[in-house]
Amino acid sequence: MDTPALARTPVSLCLHYKKSIMDRSKIALFIDVENLTHWLKNNGPDLLITELSAIGQLIVRRAYGNWGNPCVQGFQSELNRLGFELIHNFHPVSKKNSSDIQLTIDVIDYAHNLPGIQWFVLATGDSDFSPLFRKLREMGKEVIGVGPRSPLSESVKTSCSKYLYTGTEHTASKKELRSNTDDAMDLAEKILRAADQTLPLSTLKNGMLSVDSAFNERDLGYRSFIDFLKAIDSIEVTQDGKNKSWTATLKGSDPAGEAREGNLQDSLVRSYERLLRKKQWRLTSSKALNEVYQLARHHPQQSKERITEEARKHSQMLTSVEINKALIILVRSKVLRVSGFSDAGEKLWSIAPELNLARTVDAAMLSRLFSACRENGTKIEKAALRDLLYGKYDDNALEQLIEQASALQEKAEA
Structure with missing residues (x-):
């Protein structure tokens, strides 16, 4: 006689639950506490664990730091509550973080001795762990990096399966x-x-x-x-x-002119952005544009590569992509012009004298946009244009800017 379904249900559920737990991906999480104190203060580990739960089962949780340091002592209770094993690393030399070395050794040890771990999550801040990430990928592991947005993180993230920004140090405009x-x-x-x-x-x-x-x-x-x-x-x-x-x-x-969303102005702005992309005009932030402009202005007669290198060195926030987009905009606006050649024949660039950066860039951008709109049959709305511009203009100034942009467009198409 068959056992009634109801009688089997508790056992079946239990076995199904155990099987589902066994089938889930195994995850190991390592945190370098001293490099991410601001993230820890903002409940970062708890939020990260919640996000990782969608991927699999977190079976290793280790947090590294000099727990005698007053700056990190306050995190011990919360990390202990979250199930972390606290690994103490004494720093014999001031300002030297020995946790990096210990963390690297432990990660490789776990990867070799616990082959069932498929995901390695390294919350490491600004330290360059690219070689470790690449080694784990060579071993067939999935790697998630966690850290602040910075030029270094932009290079590290290419070695990861996924990169999560801590998000507490930067709010995008x-x-x-x-x-x-x-x-x-x-x-x-x-x-x-x-x-x-x-x-x-x-x-x-x-x-x-x-x-x-x-x-x-x-x-x-x-x-x-x-x-x-x-x-x-x-x-x-x-x-x-x-x-x-x-x-x-x-x-x-x-169909760039389509209004998919309910807000017509927002839809037009997005359409304009895509039309600009067709014209090889890539948007970047005002911060990136101004920083690269100021750097090029104070360091004339430089190659683009040299300007990019200096921008990376001087800015803690700009990525290589942002710097490159800013340079392209400055060149296409004729703000940055060829001013000579090096002994090797390489072009040297300098900022054009006595110009209004925002107005010059805005006029060049609008001239390309007007050309794209005419080609695609897209209407021009002044209110939507304002959201694209770097400068602030009253109605009269905006009319003058549009006239300037239209003249540039006609000259380019003549």
Whole structure:
């Protein structure tokens, strides 16, 4: 006689639960406490553990630091509550962090001795752990890096499966957020164009993460990856009626003038940004543009490579991508011009004298936008234009700027 289903249920649920636990990916988490004190103060580890729970089972939790240091002593209780093993590292030399070496040794030890661990999460701050990340990837492990946004993190994240910004040291401006969104949308389009076929959303997102491991649609203001893709007019997102899976493909044309969203002005701004991208004009933040401009102004007669190198050295926040976009804008606005040649024949660049940076850049940008709008049959709305501009203009000044941009457009097309 068969056992009634109700009688089997508790045992079945128990076995199913145990099996699901066994099947989940194993994760090891390592934190270099002294490099991430601000992140710890803002409940960083707790939030990270919550995010990691969606990936698998966290079986190793280790936090490294000199626990005799008053700056980190206050974190012990909370880390202990979260289940971390606290690893003490005494620093015999002032300002030298021996935790980096101990953490590296332990990570490799766990990777060799516990092969079941598939994910290694390293919250390490500004230390350059790229060789360790690459070694773990060579061993077939998935690596998540955690740290503040900085030029160093931009180079480290290429060695990770995914990179998470601690997010407490930097708040993106509206223009910077639009620039980051523009980059992400461009990346999605490039991957679909290279694939030349319809892709499942999971495949598309994995492709984006393989190029930019820090990509996260929520950081750009979207609730889901589907919402992010639906905001890109050149991409069509569809759901298979049979298995309910979602796919994405490039549309035959880019209806840049379409208003997908309820807010017409926001939709026009996004359309303008995409049209500018077609004209090889990539947006960047006012901060990046001003910093690179000031650096080039105070260091004339330099190659682009030298300007980029100096910008990386002087700025703790600008990434190589931001610096490069700022340089391109300065060159295409004719703010940065060739002023000579080195002995090796390399172009040397200097800032054009006596100009208004914001107005010059805005006029050059609008001239390209007007050309793209005419080609695509997209209307020009002054209110939407203001959101793109670097400068602040009253109605009269905006009219003059539009006239200047229109004259530049006519000259370029003559």
